[in-house]
Amino acid sequence: MTLAAPSLIGTMAKAADGPIKxxxxxxxxxPLAATGEPMVYAIQLAVEELNAAGGLLGRELELVNYDTQxxxxxxxxxxxxxxxxxxxxxxxxxxxxxxxEAIRPIFDRFRTLYFYNTLYEGGVCDxxxxxxxxxxxxxxxxxVPYAMNxxxxxAYIIAADYNYGQITAKWMKKYVQDNGGEVVEIDFFPLDVTxxxxxxxxxxxxxxDLLLSAMVGxxxxxxxxxxxxxxxxxxxxxxxxTFGLVNEPATLEPEESxxxxxxxxxxxELQTPASLAFVKAIKDRHGAQTPYISELAAAxxxxxxxxxxxxxxxxxxxxxxxxxxxxxxxxxxxxxxKVVIDPKTHHVTRNAFLAEVENKSWKVLETFxxxxxxxxxxxxxxxxxxxxxxxxxxxx
Numbered sequence: 316m317t318l319a320a321p322s323l324i325g326t327m328a329k330a331a332d333g334p335i336k337x338x339x340x341x342x343x344x345x346p347l348a349a350t351g352e353p354m355v356y357a358i359q360l361a362v363e364e365l366n367a368a369g370g371l372l373g374r375e376l377e378l379v380n381y382d383t384q385x386x387x388x389x390x391x392x393x394x395x396x397x398x399x400x401x402x403x404x405x406x407x408x409x410x411x412x413x414x415x416e417a418i419r420p421i422f423d424r425f426r427t428l429y430f431y432n433t434l435y436e437g438g439v440c441d442x443x444x445x446x447x448x449x450x451x452x453x454x455x456x457x458x459v460p461y462a463m464n465x466x467x468x469x470a471y472i473i474a475a476d477y478n479y480g481q482i483t484a485k486w487m488k489k490y491v492q493d494n495g496g497e498v499v500e501i502d503f504f505p506l507d508v509t510x511x512x513x514x515x516x517x518x519x520x521x522x523x524d525l526l527l528s529a530m531v532g533x534x535x536x537x538x539x540x541x542x543x544x545x546x547x548x549x550x551x552x553x554x555x556x557t558f559g560l561v562n563e564p565a566t567l568e569p570e571e572s573x574x575x576x577x578x579x580x581x582x583x584e585l586q587t588p589a590s591l592a593f594v595k596a597i598k599d600r601h602g603a604q605t606p607y608i609s610e611l612a613a614a615x616x617x618x619x620x621x622x623x624x625x626x627x628x629x630x631x632x633x634x635x636x637x638x639x640x641x642x643x644x645x646x647x648x649x650x651x652x653k654v655v656i657d658p659k660t661h662h663v664t665r666n667a668f669l670a671e672v673e674n675k676s677w678k679v680l681e682t683f684x685x686x687x688x689x690x691x692x693x694x695x696x697x698x699x700x701x702x703x704x705x706x707x708x709x710x711x
Contacts, residue, residue, distance in 0.1 A: 332374055333374070334374060334375045334376065334377035335370070335371055335372070335374050335375070335376050335377065335404050335626075335632055336376075336377050336378075336379055336401060336402065336403040336404050337358070337362060337376055337377070337378050337379070337403060337404065337405055337406075337407065337619070338379050338380075338381075338397035338398075338401065338403035338405065338406035338407070338408065338427075339355060339358050339378060339379065339380040339381070339406070339407055339408055340380075340381055340383050340390060340393055340394060340397070340406065340407075340408030340409060340414075340418065341354050341355050341380070341382070341383065341408055341409075341410065342382070342383050342384060342385045342410055343355065343382040343383075343384070344382055344384040344385065345384050345385025345386065345533075346385050346506070346532045346533035346534050346561070347385045347410050347411070347532055347533065347561065348385070348533075349533065349561045349562045349606040349607075350410055350560050350561050350606070350609070350611060351382075351383075351410055352605070352606050353597065353605065353606050353607070353608045353609065353611070353612035354410070354432070354611050354612050354615045355380060355615075356597050356600065356601055356605065356608075356612065357593075357597065357608075357612040357613065357615040357616035357619075358378065358380075358407055358615050358616070358619055359378060359600075360593075360596055360597060360600070360616060361615075361616050361619035361620060361623075362376045362378045362619065365619075365620075365623055371623055371626050371627065371632075372626065372627075372630070372631070372632070379397060379401050379403055381393035381396070381397070383408075383414070385532075387413060387414060387417050390408075390409070390414045390417045390418050391417050391418065391421065394406070394408075394417070394418035394421040394422065395421055395425075397427070398421060398422060398425035398427040399425060403427065404428070404632040404634075405427070405428040405429070405430065405622050405632075405637075406418075406422060406427055406428070406429050406430070407430045407432055407615060407618055407619060407622075408429075408430075408431075409431050409433060410433055410611070411433075411477070411479060411531065411532075412435050412436060412477065412478045412479040413477050413478065413479070415431050415433070415435070415439075416478065416706070419431075419439070419441065419443075419444055419704075420704075422443060422444070423441065423443050423444075423704060426443070426634055427443075427634070428443060428445075428622075428634045428637060428638065429443055429444045429445070430444075430445045430446075430447060430618040430619075430621075430622060431444060431445070431446050431447070431448070432447045432448055432611065432614040432615040432617075432618040433448045433611050433614065434448035434449040434450070434454065434556075434579065434580065434610055434611065434614075435448055435450065435479060436450070436451065436478065436479050436481075436482035436483045436486070437450035437451050437452065437482070437486070437662075437688075437689055438482070438689070438695070438705075438706045438707040438708055438709075439706045440660065440661075440694070440695035440697065440700075440703045440704070440705050440706070440707060441661070441697075441703070441704045441705075442638060442661065442697045442701050442702070442703070443634075443638070443704075444661060445618070445621070445622075445641065445656065445661045445662075446661060446662045446663070446688075447614045447615075447617055447618040447621065447654065447662075447663050447665075448580065448610060448611065448614045449579060449580040449610065449614075449665065449667060449686075449688075450662060450688050450689055451483060451486035451490075451556075452686070452687065452688065452689055453580065453665065453667045453683075453686040453687070453688060454556065454578040454579060454580070454667050455483065455486045455487060455490055455556055455578070456486075456490055457578050457667055457669055457681075457683055458554050458556065458576065458577070458578040458669065459487060459490035459491055459494065459527065459554070460490065460494045461554075461576065461578075461669055461681075462525050462527070462552070462554035462576055463491065463494050463496050463524075463525070465525075465552070465576075466524045466525040466552050467496075467523075467524025467525060468491075468494075468495060468496035468497065468524060469496065469497055469499055469522075469523045469524040469525075470487070470491045470496055470497070470498050470499070470523055470524065470525050470526070470527050471498070471499050471500050471501075471502075471518050471521055471523035471525075471526050471527070471551075472484050472487050472488065472498055472500070472501040472502070472526075472527045472528075472529070473501075473502050473503075473504065473514070473518075473526065473527070473528050473529070473530060473538070474487075474501065474502075474503055474504070474528070474529035474530065475503070475504060475505075475506060475529060475530055475531035475532070475535065475557075476503035476504055476505050476506075477506070477531075478706075479529065479531060480503060480504075480529045480530075480531060481503065482708055482709065483529040483556055484501050484503070484529060485708070485709045485711050486709060487527045487529070487556075488501070488711055489709060489711050491527075492711075499521045499523055500517070500518075500521055502514055502517070502518075504530065504535065504538075506531060506532050506534060506535070507534055508534065508535070509534050509537045510537075510541075511537065511538045511541050511542075512541065515538075515541060515542060515545050515547065518547070518551065519545070519547060519550075519551075523551060524551070525551065525552050525553070525554060526551050526552070526553045526554075527553075527554055527555070527556075528553055528554070528555040528556070528557065528558065529555070529556045529557055530555070530557055530558075531557055531560075532561060533561050536561060536563050536566060536567070539553075539558070539563065539567055539571055539572060539575075540567060540571055542571075543567075543570060543571040548570070548571065548574075552574060552575075552576075553574075553575050553576070554575070554576040554577070555575060555576070555577050556577070556578070557577075558572075558575050558577050558672070559577055559579075559607060559609060559672075559677065560609050560610075560611065561606075562606045562607045564607070564672050564675050564676060564677065565606075565607060565675055569674050569675060572672045572675070573672055573673060573674065574671060574672065575671070575672045576669065576670070576671050576672075576680075577669075577670055577671075577672075577677070578667060578668065578669050578670070579609065579610040579667070579668060579670075580610045580613070580614065580651050580665050580666060580667055580668070581609065581610040581612075581613035581614070581650060581651040581666075581668070582609075582610075582668055582670050582677045582679055583607055583608040583609065583676075583677070584670070584676055584677050584678070584679060585650070585651070585668070585679065587650075587652070589648065589649065589650050589652075590613075590650045590651070592650075593608075593613065593616065593649075593650035594608055594650075597612070610651070613649060613650040613651045614651070616649060616650060617647055617649035617650070617651065617654045620647045620649065621641065621645060621646075621647055621654065621656060621663075622637070622641075624640075624641075624645045624646075624647060625637045625638075625640040625641040625645055626640075628640035628643065628645065641656050641661075642656070642658040642661075642697075642698075643658070644656055644657075644658055651665055651666055652665065652666040652684070653665070653666070653685065655685075657687070657688055657689075658697070658698060659695065659696050659697055659698050660688060660689050660695045660696075660697065661697060662688030662689055663688055664685050664686065664687055664688060665685070665686065665688075666682060666683065666684050666685065666686065667682075667683040667686045668680075668681065668682050668683070669681040669683075694707045695707060
């Protein structure tokens with residue numbers, strides 16, 4: 316699916332005030348396309364459902380989507396178009412943290428409400444931004460001790476070389492140390508790296524008990540194939556904060572991916588009625604070739620519904636009125652379960668899950684209900700400091 320020009324969705328007759336416009340910025344081409352497609356599908360589904368139920372405030376919803384093609388320059392270009400030319404009421408967008416940090420200042424400057432619906436490294440404190448994906452306090456804090464209890468205390472960390480990987484690696488190190496372990500080395504890789512031979516040799520020489528991975532994007536899928544080809548998959552097990560977000564279990568062979576452990580705020584395999592209905596609705600529309608429906612899709616769907624609840628409560632789409640409505644602690648019940656906005660941090664309390672790859676799908680192992688969003692919550696306090704736009708980082 317590629318949408319180089321805006322794609323418009325709307326089924327109701329336009330009210331006199333015109334449609335309520337929702338902007339979307341996601342990668343539908345390039346290395347992150349398999350991640351972006353289900354996110355757009357989920358937003359489209361939410362818009363369709365809301366319109367079928369009468370829209371919002373008696374007005375139809377119109378989705379304006381741009382394909383950012385895994386290109387940061389296009390993120391910046393289209394973000395300004397959405398805010399200035401298209402004059403959307405809210406934007407749901409961004410996949411990598413690099414894309415978020417390219418567009419977040421644009422939306423702050425043009426006073427356009429922004430939802431970032433992607434799991435990330437945490438710490439963003441910005442009254443104009445709502446973050447609906449999981450943070451390390453919700454997932455890495457569960458993943459690391461679980462993996463260490465299974466495999467041992469000596470960890471090697473590999474991560475993407477930009478803010479997501481760099482900061483997530485710090486969280487991994489913190490939780491390893493908190494649980495009595497040690498990190499023997501941390502390696503960072505640019506997103507375009509595809510040859511991991513020398514790095515695999517370094518890891519093998521270090522003899523860790525486990526490998527912790529925060530690798531990002533389609534290019535980094537090559538690591539897992541090369542890891543298995545080197546004969547190390549059965550020797551040093553892997554726990555990852557990102558494995559599966561670009562369809563790795565389906566792309567790789569079982570012998571290359573079985574046994575990898577991950578932790579997210581949603582897995583397609585959840586057997587709750589809400590999850591089953593969500594997956595069915597997307598696959599009915601887009602077919603069996605739909606990429607894996609991950610947390611990012613579920614959080615995007617839930618993000619639209621959280622915003623819609625804010626509009627209903629505010630009785631307007633005016634930005635500050637909606638922000639204030641959202642800050643009352645609005646919640647929705649979505650595919651992942653109950654999702655509640657935390658007014659101080661603009662993150663969400665949500666369920667978290669541990670799972671293991673088994674024959675090209677995930678087997679959910681444990682559920683952690685209603686996990687608070689941030690270890691850094693005491694630092695980010697938008698009630699006390701509403702003009703804060705900082706991204707706080709862990710110091711370790």
